[in-house]
Amino acid sequence: MEASLAVCILAALLAMGACLQCEVCDGPGTSCTGDLQTCLDGQDSCGVALTEMTWAGMKTQTVLKGCVTSSQCRSGPVSVNFGNGMEIRTRFTCCVGDACRTTTVTVPPADTKPNGRSCRGCYVLNAGQCNEQTIACTGPETQCIDVAGTVTISGSQMQTVMKGCASESMCADIKVGSGTFAGISGDLTTAKCTAASGAAGMTPGPAGLLLPALAGLLLLKLLS
DSSP: OHHHHHHHHHHHHHHSOOOOEEEOEEEESSOOOOOEEEOOTTOOEEEEEEEEEEETTEEEEEEEEEEEOGGGGGOOOEEEEEETTEEEEEEEEEEOGGGGGTOOOOOOOOOOSEEEEEEEEEEEESSSOOOOEEEEEETTEEEEEEEEEEEEETTEEEEEEEEEEEEHHHHTTOOSEEEEETTEEEEEEEEEEEEOTTSOOOOOOSOOOHHHHHHHHHHHHHHO
16 A cells, blocks of 8 residues: 555656545445555546346346546446346446445336347357347347457456347447456457347447456356
């Protein structure tokens, strides 16, 4: 901690700036506590993501906190359906400093009404391909997502493939390459969205934040 503060002080003197520190943690439920960590250059906000995962009728909530860029703070609620009873919904918010220790996030109620669109869906861990099936999209899910790569959490690395229906807010947060949030890192070799039937196309954006975290949550579920 003293070394981190020294680096911040030196950076402030040299560049007329200040180092941001954010609480970094993850855990079940709606809150977690962790150590303050100095953010990288360009990370000017602290992010809190609450994810509700439904798997075979069982619902669990997980919270993640970490350093983000202010552009990532504009991410809207995320809804993804992979089929076979696997659904993920996430709400993301930003804060700075001590406010992040008390910031609360809620996930909006699920919109389960079919919207007439469909995608090929599946998910798998520790494999390079999965068995696709056609799934019906619901609510705001107007895009078909296709993601593949590796995820590393707590020293465990696994391949993952994730395909299904997704909201446009999810597609604005994916890209090929590496990303890290709250200690969960992902290296995506495939990351694209295409329009579900009857929807307009969506070009993947530059944020690259939530996909590593969501894939890491699947890995956590598998290892628990």
